[in-house]
Amino acid sequence: MNIPNKNELTRIYGEAEKSAARFQAVADHFAEIYHHDIAEFFTAPGRTEIIGNHTDHNGGRVIAGSIDMDTIGAAYPNNSSVIRITSEGYDKEVVVDINDLASVPKAQGTVSLVAGMVEAIQKFGFKVAGFDAYVTTNVIRAAGVSSSASFEMLVCSIINYFFNDGAMTYINYAKAGQYAENVYWLKASGLMDQLACAVGGPILLDFSDRENPKYEKVNFSFHDYDHHLVIVNTGKGHADLSEEYSEIPMEMKEAAKAAGAELLCETTLDKVLANMDKIDNDRAILRAIHFFKENERVERAAKAVEEKTVEKVVEEKTKVATIVVKVTAATKPSTTPSTKPAATATAPAATATAPAATATTPATTVPTTAPTTAPTTAPTTAPTKKPAKSKAKFTVAKKVVIAAGKSKTIKYTAKDTKGKTIKAKVSKKANKKYATVKVTSSKKIKITVPKKAKKYKGYYGTVTLKAGKKTAKVKIYVQNKTTKAKAAKKKVTVKKNKTAKVTVKVTAQNKKKATTDTVKVTIPKSKKKYLTYKSAKASKGKVVVSLKAKKKKVSKVPVTIKVGSKKVKVTVRVK
Numbered sequence: 222m223n224i225p226n227k228n229e230l231t232r233i234y235g236e237a238e239k240s241a242a243r244f245q246a247v248a249d250h251f252a253e254i255y256h257h258d259i260a261e262f263f264t265a266p267g268r269t270e271i272i273g274n275h276t277d278h279n280g281g282r283v284i285a286g287s288i289d290m291d292t293i294g295a296a297y298p299n300n301s302s303v304i305r306i307t308s309e310g311y312d313k314e315v316v317v318d319i320n321d322l323a324s325v326p327k328a329q330g331t332v333s334l335v336a337g338m339v340e341a342i343q344k345f346g347f348k349v350a351g352f353d354a355y356v357t358t359n360v361i362r363a364a365g366v367s368s369s370a371s372f373e374m375l376v377c378s379i380i381n382y383f384f385n386d387g388a389m390t391y392i393n394y395a396k397a398g399q400y401a402e403n404v405y406w407l408k409a410s411g412l413m414d415q416l417a418c419a420v421g422g423p424i425l426l427d428f429s430d431r432e433n434p435k436y437e438k439v440n441f442s443f444h445d446y447d448h449h450l451v452i453v454n455t456g457k458g459h460a461d462l463s464e465e466y467s468e469i470p471m472e473m474k475e476a477a478k479a480a481g482a483e484l485l486c487e488t489t490l491d492k493v494l495a496n497m498d499k500i501d502n503d504r505a506i507l508r509a510i511h512f513f514k515e516n517e518r519v520e521r522a523a524k525a526v527e528e529k530t531v532e533k534v535v536e537e538k539t540k541v542a543t544i545v546v547k548v549t550a551a552t553k554p555s556t557t558p559s560t561k562p563a564a565t566a567t568a569p570a571a572t573a574t575a576p577a578a579t580a581t582t583p584a585t586t587v588p589t590t591a592p593t594t595a596p597t598t599a600p601t602t603a604p605t606k607k608p609a610k611s612k613a614k615f616t617v618a619k620k621v622v623i624a625a626g627k628s629k630t631i632k633y634t635a636k637d638t639k640g641k642t643i644k645a646k647v648s649k650k651a652n653k654k655y656a657t658v659k660v661t662s663s664k665k666i667k668i669t670v671p672k673k674a675k676k677y678k679g680y681y682g683t684v685t686l687k688a689g690k691k692t693a694k695v696k697i698y699v700q701n702k703t704t705k706a707k708a709a710k711k712k713v714t715v716k717k718n719k720t721a722k723v724t725v726k727v728t729a730q731n732k733k734k735a736t737t738d739t740v741k742v743t744i745p746k747s748k749k750k751y752l753t754y755k756s757a758k759a760s761k762g763k764v765v766v767s768l769k770a771k772k773k774k775v776s777k778v779p780v781t782i783k784v785g786s787k788k789v790k791v792t793v794r795v796k
Contacts, residue, residue: 222248222295225262233264234289243293243357251295251355254307260295261382265374267291267360268367268417269450273426273519276512278411278470279477280429280486282519284439285417288452292371294356296379301351304335306376309357319349323722323758323765328407334369337401338376344400345393348384366452370414373398377419391419392434404761409467425523429486441526469508471680476500476509485512501673502654612640615691621668622737623656624700625675630667631695635688645688655682656697674699679734701729701737706764706787714794715770720755723766725782725789727759735759738785742766744778751775751795759784770795 224244227237234240244262251260266287273283299305306315308331317325317335325336339349356375360368377394381387395415402410412434416426423439443450473485479499482488490513493506500506617633635645644663655674659667666686679701686693705728715721729736740757751774755767764784770793778793 222252222258222260224248244295247293247295247355247357250307250309251353254355255297255299255305255353257297257353260297261379262293262295263375263378263382264291264293265371265378265418266421267371268414269365269452270413270417271423271450272522273413273515275469276515276519277413277426277428278409279473279512280431280484281512281516282428282523283413283417283426284423284519284522285413285426286423286450287417287421288360288366290358290360290366290452292356292358292360292368292375294354294375294379296352296354296383298383299351299353303351304339304354305351306331306335306354306356309355319343319351324756324767325405326758327405327760331372333405334373334401335376337405338373338380338397340404341397341400342377342380342389342393345389345397347380347389347393349380350384352379352383354379361452361454367414367418369402370398370418373401373415374418391416391436394419395434407467409470411470425519431484439523439526467680471677472502472505472508473512475502475505485509489513611638612636613638613689613691614640615645615686615688615693617645617666617686617693617695619694620696620698622698622700623668623670624702625670625678626672627700628667628669630661630665632664633666633686633688633693635663635691637689643688645686647684648687648692649683649685655680655699656684658684658695658697660686668695668697670697670699678702678731679729679737698737701731701734703736703738703785703787704728704730706782706784706789708782708789708791709763710791712792712794713768714796715752715768716796717770717772717774719770721768721770721793723768723780723782723791723793725764725766725784727762727764727784727787733761735761736764736784740764740766741783742768743781743783748775748778752778752780752793768793 224241227241230237230240230244247262248260251257267290268285268287271284271286273281273285277283302319304315304317304319308315315331315335317332317339319339322336322340325332327333342349356372358368358371360366360371362368374394377389377397381389381394395412398415399410399412402408412428413426416434416436417424420436420438423441424436425439427435474483476493477483477485477488479496480488480492481496485493490510493509497506614634614636618631621629621631623629633645635643637643642663645660645666647658647660653671654677656668656670659669661667677699679699681696681698684695684697686695707726709724709726713721713723727736736759740759742754742757744752744754751771753769753771755769757764757766764782766782768780774795776794778795780791780793782789782791
């Protein structure tokens with residue numbers, strides 16, 4: 222299989238030798254794993270914010286730029302309903318059945334992300350079908366340079382190229398990525414990351430119209446002003462800061478609400494400050510001040526670019542000759558010759574640019590050779606005495622739901638290496654907005670959700686507990702009760718040995734979040750030989766119940782689905 226030609230690679234990367242080696246490795250791995258003798262090749266860059274940090278989700282303005290680290294992939298349709306993606310450095314293949322998205326769990330990494338994008342693209346009215354893909358990236362993970370958005374845009378460009386004849390726009394790409402992160406990753410992200418990765422180059426983004434964000438190319442390069450944008454490896458990541466990240470838009474919206482608006486772009490700083498007494502959280506006020514001041518800086522920067530007076534803005538902002546963006550070194554391991562160490566990656570944001578939708582068709586088909594790795598054998602010596610097995614143990618509930626203003630005591634079991642019962646410790650407290658946690662004994666933990674947390678129904682905080690050398694995380698949800706439940710269909714037909722998906726439309730106290738109520742499914746004992754309850758998944762506005770039909774057919778099986786205190790009845794026919 223041929224890789225993109227040298228002219229195309231030079232256009233995108235400014236060179237062809239190293240990039241060709243990367244794409245050849247991708248082509249070889251793709252052929253080895255999926256046995257295709259033809260492929261199309263795709264790329265989507267990472268990004269950085271030049272100015273306008275953390276304002277997009279509240280309708281702010283941003284100048285962003287793509288960087289010279291990107292996610293690349295080889296892909297081809299597989300004539301099925303299943304998407305299969307292998308990422309270099311990860312043992313587990315991502316497999317998503319387009320016809321069974323309801324079975325994909327939320328917040329479970331890449332598989333959740335892909336399922337969310339598929340669902341969004343279909344909702345937008347575009348086609349999705351099965352394909353195989355092998356991808357690799359040198360975009361640094363958990364670092365604030367959008368490794369996830371880069372991957373998202375790559376997947377969107379694959380789907381657009383193969384199944385939609387290029388009909389999807391960059392806005393469609395971005396909204397698909399945002400939907401996946403909001404609904405399937407439970408992360409309150411905006412659209413900036415995705416648009417910056419999709420469009421490429423330095424761009425000015427305006428999110429004041431949330432349905433139709435605007436973007437335009439910016440004719441700007443740091444090199445023109447004898448500056449560089451440098452990405453530095455600090456060794457610290459933000460992978461465990463999802464909760465804190467989600468609080469930023471929430472707190473900004475809290476300030477906006479006090480001023481009679483939904484988003485800060487719909488009000489003014491003066492109005493927010495005039496209503497400070499309505500805001501309980503001081504940090505929300507500081508977030509609002511940041512939003513308005515950052516927007517002003519973006520406007521000044523955009524004007525400076527237009528008037529060719531950028532050096533004044535740069536000097537005023539930095540007072541140094543180099544702008545430094547701190548990121549982590551948590552890169553995926555790569556065998557491709559062109560992967561750069563994160564610590565030395567330097568990206569002139571204005572010049573290293575690759576539009577996410579770029580696809581290169583190989584001119585001819587050539588045979589590929591699978592790379593080989595020599596096995597290594599370590600000498601082993603049988604121990605004379607078998608070491609004592611550790612009896613360390615730590616078990617606790619992974620999820621707890623508590624109503625605002627209430628407390629709950631949960632049990633746990635903690636033992637040291639000798640099997641002796643020990644007392645756990647709280648190593649990371651949940652956000653006090655959601656809950657306070659206290660270990661009361663060697664067997665019990667008391668969790669209290671304050672009354673103020675009623676406005677955070679459906680949200681959760683994570684607490685980390687430690688016992689000896691073992692740790693455990695507990696998600697503490699603020700109860701989001703179901704107020705209304707209605708079956709989408711009162712009669713459902715399912716074939717023998719197949720699974721029926723029954724959707725219950727749910728209205729929760731907080732309509733923006735899924736209900737936290739437990740789902741109880743009741744099937745008459747006499748009818749369980751025909752139909753059994755399999756599982757239930759709750760998401761925003763609905764609960765999807767899976768029922769498995771057995772070999773025997775029957776005309777009527779009454780099923781009662783109880784979500785919290787609300788009941789719905791459905792009749793299932795097995796044919």
